[in-house]
Amino acid sequence: MVARERLAPLRGRIRRASALLSWAAWGTALAAVPARASDIIPVPDFTDYRVPISVPPAVEHPGWEWLSVLLLALALCLASYLALARRSRRGVYALTVACLLWFGFFREGCVCPIGAIQNVALALGDPGYALPASVLLFFLLPVVFTLFFGRTFCAAVCPLGAVQEVVAVRPVQVPRWLDHGLGLIPFFYLGLALLYAATATGFVVCRYDPFVAIFRLSGNFNMLVFGAAVVLIGVFVGRPYCRYLCPLGAVLAVCSRASKWHVRIAPTECTRCRLCESSCPYGAIELPTRPLPSRMRPAARTRLATALGLAPLLVLAGVLVGGLLALPLARLHPEDRLAERVLREDQGLVEGTTDASEAFRNTGRPVEELVADVLAIRAGFRLGGRWLGAWMGLVVGLKLIALTVRGKREDYLPDRGRCVSCGRCYKYCPEEQMTLGDLREQAEWESAETAEVASP
Amino acid sequence: MPEAGRTDRRGFLADALRTSGGFALVGAGGFLVGRRGQEELQVWQLDPDKCTACGNCATYCVLDVSAVKCVNCFDMCGFCDICTGYFETNYWSLDTAAENQLCPTGAVIRRFVEEQSGQRFYEYTIDGPLCIGCGKCVKGCALMNGSMYLQVEHDRCVNCNECAIATACPAEAFYRIPANQVEIVKQSAIGVLERRGRQQLREADEDPQLREEGESLLARAAVQRQWRARQAGWDARQQGEEAPRGS
Amino acid sequence: MAGKARKVQRGELHRPPGVGGMSGVLALLLAATAVIGLVAVLRVDNWGERGSGLSERFEFSFEELLTVDPELVGYRETGQVEVPLSSVRALAAVPGGGWLVSGEGAILGFDAQGASTVRITVTGEPTCLAVAGEDHTYPGRIYAGMPSGVERFAPGGESQGMWTAGLDENSRLTSLTVFEGSVLAADAGNRVVLHWDAEGQLLSVIGRPDPSRNIRGFTVPSGFFDVAMFADGVLRVANPGARRIEAYTLEGDFLGEWGEASAAIEGFFGCCNPSHFAILSDGRFVTAEKGIPRVKIYSEQGQLETVVATPEQLSPRLLASRAFREDQTTAVLGVAADAADRILVLDALQRSVRIFEPRGGSSDAT
Ligand code: SF4
Ligand code: SF4
Ligand code: SF4
């Protein structure tokens, strides 16, 4: 397999490198020169000058973390109440803006529930990392709420969702094939993020968060461009980040499918008037299904059987591919890059040095040790890569199965996974208007209905 | 709310599943948090013993003006007349003229302290708002006493979940530390802090402020010792186990 | 269908706009935006591999100080003897030939050829050493500055006890020297030179500021403070904070001084140099500096005569690296002149004693 073949020469190189290392002598020597406290002698006795003491500024916001957790819990309660019990789009929207201001612009993004997944993964993977309780709650609260109320976190609390919610002014429909295809990315991104967090490589979700630079109104230029691009797309494609990237969205989508309660479009009974059909900017509304004509049933059954049979194969293929991806995946780890660089320098394959390679030489750490470390890291990635592959195989397999299964739906219902519980569809439903008692409006709606029915 | 099509039994099972799922999550999380016996907030800080003053701190921070700034540990400083962290190495005259100053932003302030038997002593302070954390003076000072070093200032840092400098730091000098630790001082500074702390306590007598300062210095030093010891322990363990290295 | 839905809306104030289909142009525009965003993301330099991007004025450059005109270098390295210790700290020449090196837990002796002679096990790290010559009360005796006092050893290595007279908790012994009936030590912590007799009786403290005797005191910004006795019975003290070498009588009277602060090769660099020095048999001075590690020879009057070792030789990483560290700038932990006037340099980075001899001289070292 490619991975092993590529590792073998690396091992060979290590041996050769260790033989010809001109730095080896330096290495061991430098490591043994600690800064000695005894080299530092007391300052002179000044007559009337007191030597100042530098005191580092304290961390400003420890209590604020808990305030944020509290506010998160409150906002989740409120969002669930507004979306499910009050059915107030206006209320949800107001809460969205409030959360955008607080969690986004005021708290400047960190730590957010999306990023918190990685903290949890790191705590699992790295014994040196202590998971702060507040960060854990940031991850758990949305998940637990979603298990009961659907994605009300996404509806009004998540600041990233909020940015996209407020800019989604001219939403258009994304072709279904594209929507389903792109919809797989969050699951892949989730797996990747967990892998990188658990291997202590880094928090890629934070690194590539398009909105945090906007919240802080400062940051890397390229990230600002990326953020602007996502916002621009978001004007026409509802919540592009939520639908096609957000790893927490993927987690919550799964939880939401199992949620106890969930947003419904019609407050009471759906009359299948079709008025809400095109109301969801996020393409989450599922049409009622009609029973298949009996002549198509065998074909459908074959499709289902194929999908079911394909799923384990896909998982297997994922494992294989994932194993092969170990090396490219490991490239994101700083030590992997460093080892590569150092070895190439030693072999004269590259000119000059980098800051990182110089810093490494300066520590006096033997190259062999670095390489051994990197081999361990790569081994971790081989294992992790297989898991990642298996996970993706599973996701794709389940997706195929889901696409072939025709559920029995009589009403217009939001797809529990994709619906973010924003409540935009409520007011499209004439039943809603009825419940609100606005009969004048009801009449107008009816005429609208006739107009639309007249033009199929 | 409506789950009309389902029988009670299915509803009940689903409820049970959800509830136990929720509990399992919370329990697992609680275990993760409790495992370390240390669950407070964490912040980023750089280890000045690893830092090579590469300059990335100045430009990779997500803030327009970096949260990393220089500090001078005065008790390590020589109060020298010719400060290699203050003057260009090829200084022409030892005054505060801009062309002699090493710091490109003029953030190091030189103040005459006193003259002792023909020797003039100066205090070098960092003007926080001017310093951008480029580390030039740190390199200069490293030639002599090494009392200047960089630190993340936590009244400015917004505590990114992943510090942008940590990723870009060529020396892998960034660590997550408990928020109440605040700083990582140089290893050689720990003893200096202790010495100063003891001296303050000796001189304190009546003065409660001196005593308080002395005690807080000793406490700071103790926290630093603890952190270094734990770090050394982890490094050793990780090398033993060949586990992935974390920062 | 989208168009028709919109037509209905126009008449209907209460119907919010629905979600229309995606037109080809819009799809193209969106795709283009997505590509721009993707390119931006890929251009992010997360690993700092493109460097800090700071302008040149933020660069700390002192390369011109690290390179020395080869014309000025009058010595060449003729040998290098490794010190088998985990750290090295102090160096002293043995009057009859050979040298002693101290490090963590031990003092090691070497003969002139670099072969090991004695190994004395100690607790802690001796910070300075001296070996008595024939003129001393106890010829061959070894004196070692320990964290707690001055320890004596017989030439064979047996400890003969320790004295602490004149030392306090601030004391940090950085240098020892021996003359006839005297033992002298530089105490960097108290910034004085202590003068004992060979039994450890404190005779005098040299260098306390005293305007009436024209004694200004020593400025010692860091833990480098060296002293040496010369055969003429005059004590030489490096006053590092003043970048000078000063001369005193054993009674503590100030005799004279030389030295100049300068980054150029003629002077002493930075705030505290020379860090170490030794005196050749003809009275010329060998000086070592930290910060910009270099070893030079000055005439008795303080004129630069020649360069023994350049920064390039002593700390090659300094030149090679934009990322130097403090320990590389303190490459030299001691200089000594052995019986044959060869110059010994204790190299902290390589943990070895490096031997330098005049160009064109004989090379009999290992
Ligand atoms: S999908 Fe992700 S970004 Fe969108 S609202 Fe939900 S958690 Fe936030
Ligand atoms: S990025 Fe790392 S090496 Fe560079 S200045 Fe900051 S802490 Fe130091
Ligand atoms: S040289 Fe750089 S790090 Fe030092 S004080 Fe000036 S701006 Fe700050």
Ligand code: SF4
């Ligand atoms: S955590 Fe963020 S704000 Fe703080 S130093 Fe790092 S990049 Fe700057």
